[in-house]
Amino acid sequence: MEDEFAWLDRVSPRRFFQPNVTEGIGDDAAIYQTSPKFEDILCVDTLVEGIHFARETMLPTDIGYKALAVNISDVAAMGGSPLYYIVSAAVPATWTEDDLIMIYRGMRELGDSYEMDLLGGDTVSTDGPLVLSVTVVGRTEKGKYLTRRDAEAGDVLVITGPLGGSAAGLHLLWNQGELDFEDEANRTLLQYHQRPDPQVIAGRMFAHETSRAAVNDISDGLASEAWEIAEASEVSLHIDQDVLPLAAKWHPQFSDEQALQHALFGGEDFQLLAALPADEWPALEKQLQTEGIPALKIGTVQAGDPAVTLHAEGEQVPLLKKGYNHFSAENQRKGSE
């Protein structure tokens, strides 16, 4: 199947019936106005057993936690606060009711921390793998939401935290024969994979403490998400490889090159990538640090045809889009290169 974006594009309406729709299909989430002051944010993400997660590498609570986290991350990337969630679960007989309760408990652990309310769901049987689909409704102040298309030449390019941790953690889990779960370096990487931390506070700051920002969450890898901003904003992004915060850089099991590959293409990191005016960055950086968010400038935005370029050791190479393929055979192979 062609990639989701192209596919949805073919069924997307060009015009909307409802005058309150502000953003339809195409960004991290949809936006519609609900009152003179607020707009609601709507998104859905689906995790399939064997494709997006495996029982061997994720506890039921982790699965629930992550299924909600990926949606909260979409709300964060739009600059909103998450409010409500509803859950659709197609459940095979191999999953017990206790498993399901643990999945919901994992969701609730994360949801409670954002004061989100579970508002409903539909639980049905299936002969296939577990399919867990979560819908999240968020909210933002009118006009204060973030798209991908607002990057401009001269902007700085910023990332909210380490990259590649999820892919590295998954690699460890698939090769856990000798894995020491007490080792802190291991645990940090596993945490990135099993319990990703959506960047809601950073998203709110990008929306409210800048005059303008283009933002994506890193669900499909830095390269892919940078390309989305470049294409939507019609600019050229330049990333400085040497300053990229590589989650697996100091871990003995990964070479620098592996840590870099995970960061560029691994995906599921759920950091935010933002382009914003250079003169607003110093003050914002301080604010983010005050909140404990280790945001870093990793590059710049320049005029030019949509492109993403990686700069390293005086050279520059075009960065391919090459997205994340979950833990397909190809990806596991890549992980163990």
Next chain:
Amino acid sequence: MEDEFAWLDRVSPRRFFQPNVTEGIGDDAAIYQTSPKFEDILCVDTLVEGIHFARETMLPTDIGYKALAVNISDVAAMGGSPLYYIVSAAVPATWTEDDLIMIYRGMRELGDSYEMDLLGGDTVSTDGPLVLSVTVVGRTEKGKYLTRRDAEAGDVLVITGPLGGSAAGLHLLWNQGELDFEDEANRTLLQYHQRPDPQVIAGRMFAHETSRAAVNDISDGLASEAWEIAEASEVSLHIDQDVLPLAAKWHPQFSDEQALQHALFGGEDFQLLAALPADEWPALEKQLQTEGIPALKIGTVQAGDPAVTLHAEGEQVPLLKKGYNHFSAENQRKGSE
């Protein structure tokens, strides 16, 4: 697995973080206030290939149509207007991109008729059956939504149209060896199954043209839905068997008894069942008829412990809850008795 309601009840929060939540888990949909004048309605329903539909009995366009219809029906049962939908599809390799486009086309056919906008979705791969999950957002004027708990002794019990048509249509489809698709009686029943008509206009009238109404949509059969109103409202419902509008009554392939069983237990009819003040019924009945809605009084509400009683030929029998089990072996057996 225990039934969905009991199961969700175990994970449902007792209190809400968000002050704007009006209705959480437990009715046809959730409600939260979005502005001083309006409340939004949120619901999700999931169809699984082999459980809720089969390629042998439903075209891809029908599947899409129905996946959206079941959600619009939930919005109708709350008295709202449907506005937006997003779609999650877990798609096996046996379904082509053209199939998917037809599914979306079926959704759009129905969605367009309500001026609903498709706002997004997530399409993922699966090794299992097709799982199609649709989330709908609707809206209602503040305080003007319908729950199950507002029935009172003295009310009339009303249904918006024929019952049992979906189950009868499915029965025909599973025995289609000799089925004449040109025959209008057949086509009517197939339509009930493949392209159910959500009762949005009726729901709006129940919400706006009565002083109070308890409403459910008939997704799980009249018996099951009547019980939900009886229990939520703590009243006793009395249904007059002789006036029930049986969709399959005049169809040569079904006995009167079969037509009745389909009406009581078949499910997926997506009519609305409403309890409302008796003195308001005559005027409302005329208004509904003006809109072409063949609503009928089928019984009364009386004081007493929660119960549903069927009256026929001077006798009365308790009506069991016995819900709909989709087209499980048991259900097909029942259909061909």
